[in-house]
Amino acid sequence: MRKQEPEEANRNVNMETATSDQSLITILDDIKSSKLPAVINYGASWCGVCNQTFPAFQELSNSFKRIKFVYADIDECPENTLHIRYTPTFQFYRDGEKVDEMFGAGEERLQDRLWLLS
Template sequence: MEGGVGLSSNEEKAKKGLEGTGLNLPVNHHGNLRSASSDQNLEEILHNIKSSKTPAVINYGASWCRVCSQILPTFCKLSNNFPKLSFVYADIDECPETTLHIRYTPTFHFFRDGEKVDEMLGAGEERLHDRLWLHS
């Protein structure tokens, strides 16, 4: 290593998902908020959403995206207001193969009865709240 300091194996493993954002996020009180940490994990979550038919919303974001970082605390806070909805955060850099179809961050996909029924591009607390209310 030239001029660098060695990292321990724990430090080399970067935090992923919601923890990897580095943001101070509200605590989820209902257990209805998850984050996908890999393509395989996101595929499992999508399979569960489609087979359980539980209403769900997926927030496709990126840790480097300023707009994503601004709306993510609201997304987490709203998970407490809509306990019957399943909330998922998926970082496009951690799930690159599964998120190839995402062209704009943040993108929100809304599911009902196992099917995607709506999509919202961009942020906006009131817009997001209204869509969650509509699909809950």
């Protein structure tokens, strides 16, 4: 799990981190029931590309306030991330349903998808 300084954590109130399989299940249930747009960033602490894209993901969470942002480390949520084959993987939800998926880095591609989702 990524360590955040307290000041940094407070800046990203629109991002939630799944710290276990159970917390990821709770977050997914919340996404389905709330019907709010959401994006889940599936990554890993050992993934260089994930570590490079994570700061941009945090910044985008501050720009797109109407979208719920979630980070899930595949090693901390192993049972519920077996379907993830590449890191990072971004999954986009609208009205409780997955509507898009993006593999790999690309801040512009990610921002474009978030704009379409919002």
